[in-house]
Structures are given as structure tokens and as C-alpha cells.
Amino acid sequence: MSLPSKVKIVEVGPRDGLQNEKETIPADIKIALVNQLTAAGFVNIEAASFVSPKWVPQMATSSEVMAAITRKPGVIYSALVPNMKGLEAALAANADEMVIFGSASEAFSQKNINCSIAESIERFREVALMAKQAGKRLRGSISCAFGCPYQGEVDVAAVVDVLKRLHDLGCDEIDIADTIGVGTPNKVQTVMQKLTQEFPIERLSGHFHDTYGQALANIYASLEVGISIYHSSVAGLGGCPYAKGATGNVATEDVLYMMNGLGIATGIDLDKVVDAGQFISTHLGRKAVSRAGNAIAAKRVIDN
Numbered sequence: 001m002s003l004p005s006k007v008k009i010v011e012v013g014p015r016d017g018l019q020n021e022k023e024t025i026p027a028d029i030k031i032a033l034v035n036q037l038t039a040a041g042f043v044n045i046e047a048a049s050f051v052s053p054k055w056v057p058q059m060a061t062s063s064e065v066m067a068a069i070t071r072k073p074g075v076i077y078s079a080l081v082p083n084m085k086g087l088e089a090a091l092a093a094n095a096d097e098m099v100i101f102g103s104a105s106e107a108f109s110q111k112n113i114n115c116s117i118a119e120s121i122e123r124f125r126e127v128a129l130m131a132k133q134a135g136k137r138l139r140g141s142i143s144c145a146f147g148c149p150y151q152g153e154v155d156v157a158a159v160v161d162v163l164k165r166l167h168d169l170g171c172d173e174i175d176i177a178d179t180i181g182v183g184t185p186n187k188v189q190t191v192m193q194k195l196t197q198e199f200p201i202e203r204l205s206g207h208f209h210d211t212y213g214q215a216l217a218n219i220y221a222s223l224e225v226g227i228s229i230y231h232s233s234v235a236g237l238g239g240c241p242y243a244k245g246a247t248g249n250v251a252t253e254d255v256l257y258m259m260n261g262l263g264i265a266t267g268i269d270l271d272k273v274v275d276a277g278q279f280i281s282t283h284l285g286r287k288a289v290s291r292a293g294n295a296i297a298a299k300r301v302i303d304n
């Protein structure tokens, strides 16, 4: 099968990337980051998370961030919503897309959202209904699709089961997440192929963390299956607070560099993403976790 000629990259750095940072990041830094990413050309940015601030303190400024970002018409600014309280806050903040997030692993579901998979689906039912009634896009996310930090192996049947349930709830898009980055290309292809039999391929996305250095290979493997939506995080920021040791998402700069090399259109300006990556890394006081981003930044210094 030939690779897709264009892909959608969902930038998740402002949410997935920053949620795990220990030091509180001022809202104005988050706002500046989202604005830089908007200027870089992303059509979908995960900008906020309306979860309990006791569980994830870093996301407590989400309303402030959503109120102050400069929104570009046509760009989808997404927010995580675990329950009705989260949905109400996300609606008040005028998020464009609500993300309900479940898991294919019972153990992870309990650790992350304090309920079983079945309970989470019941909780999402009203959220999904109200989100749709409010005219919002609805996205579903399935954590631990390739392995779990608590229970280890995750059966593909469990992923299919959650996918079907999220489909039934009316999700416009469903994310297949490698929360702890343990997937490898053959396994990723097997799982993705199976899922494409259950849900429209053009609405399935790959959300790969790079803990074991497999994320780009897994994206390529998914491209071969025909998946055309990928999540990534500027500067490779991130990690999940409920998956200890998991590193960030695959770095956006690395994904864009690969897509550019493959001649796959993204509509995103890599140089501007490198700027955004350097901006947030400078604020965090550490080097970006992006091979391409750092190489481009270093070359700029040499060329000047």
C-alpha cells in the first residue's frame, strides 16, 4: 500500500507535554506556546485539560489559557474532559473538541481516572451526549493500546472492545495511544490493521510516546497501514503522571522532518515549530528532546 500523501499532525505539547512538569508553568508561557504553535500552521492543538487539579496540578490554569490564546479560525483547540465537571468547564472555556480518555487496561484506568473501563464508558456517555448537543467535536483516546505500566501485556481484543464502545458514543476521531512507548512496528501494524476493520481508517490516529525510541518507526509502520493522523509534542515534551518512567510523546520536529523527507504534506512550518520548541525548552531550563529540532537549531548557529 502506498503511504498517505498528506497527514494531520495534532500538536499535544501544551497538554500532554506540559501536564507532567513539576514546577508550575505560568499561564502566559502556555499561552505564548499555543500562539506560536498556531502560527506554525497546526490545524489541531490540544491546549487544555479539565481534570481534577488535585490529580494533575499543572493543568489547573486551563480556563485561563483557553480564554487568552489567540484563536485562528479553522483551528481546533482541544481539551481533555474526564467527566461532566470537566465538560462543563471545557464548554465554558469554549474548547472546540472534547477528548474523553479511556484505557484498554483495567489497571491503568483505575490509576488514571479512578474507575474501571466499564465505569469510564458509563461516565463518558453523558459527556459525549452533552458535547454533541453543544455542537462540539468528540474525540476518544485509548491508553495502553500496546502495553500497560501496571499489568504489562494488553490483549488486542481489549483495544477493539474500547474502540467499539467509543465509536458507539459517537467519537469523531479515536486515538490509539502507546502510553509507555513499548510498541514495535510489527505489533503496531497488527493492532492498527485490526482496528481499521472496526472504525474508519481516516478517523483513527496514532499517539506514540518515545520511551523506547520506537515512535518514529511506529509512525512509519502506521503510515504503511494507511493511518493519516498523528499526535506529537513540540520539543518531545511530556510523560503521563500515571505512567511512571514514561517519557514524552514523539517530538513534533522529528515527525515533521520525517514527513517532509517522505514528501508527505503536513501544512506545518518546521522552522516555526523549532522556534516554539526552543522557546519552551529555554523556559524549562533544559534541552529539547528532539533530534531534528536540536540539529536545526545548532545548524542555525553555525550558519550565522
Ligand SMILES: CC(C)(COP(=O)([O-])OP(=O)([O-])OC[C@H]1O[C@@H](n2cnc3c(N)ncnc32)[C@H](O)[C@@H]1OP(=O)([O-])[O-])[C@@H](O)C(=O)NCCC(=O)NCCSC(=O)C[C@@](C)(O)CC(=O)[O-]
Pocket (backbone or CB within 6 Å): 016, 019, 049, 050, 051, 052, 053, 054, 055, 056, 080, 082, 083, 085, 086, 087, 101, 112, 113, 114, 141, 142, 143, 144, 177, 178, 179, 207, 209, 240, 241, 242
Ligand atoms: C477523573 C477524576 C476527576 C476522578 O477523580 P475522583 O477523585 O474519583 O473524582 P470525584 O468525582 O470523587 O471528585 C473528587 C474531587 O475532584 C473534583 N473533580 C472531579 N472532577 C473534576 C474535574 N473534571 N475538574 C476539576 N475538579 C474535579 C471534585 O469536585 C472533588 O473535589 P473535592 O470535593 O474533593 O474538592 C480524576 O481521576 C482525574 O482528574 N484524573 C485525570 C488524570 C489525568 O489527567 N491523567 C493524565 C491525562 S491522560 C493521558 O495523559 C493519556 C493520554 C490521553 O495522553 C493518552 C496516552 O498517552 O495514553
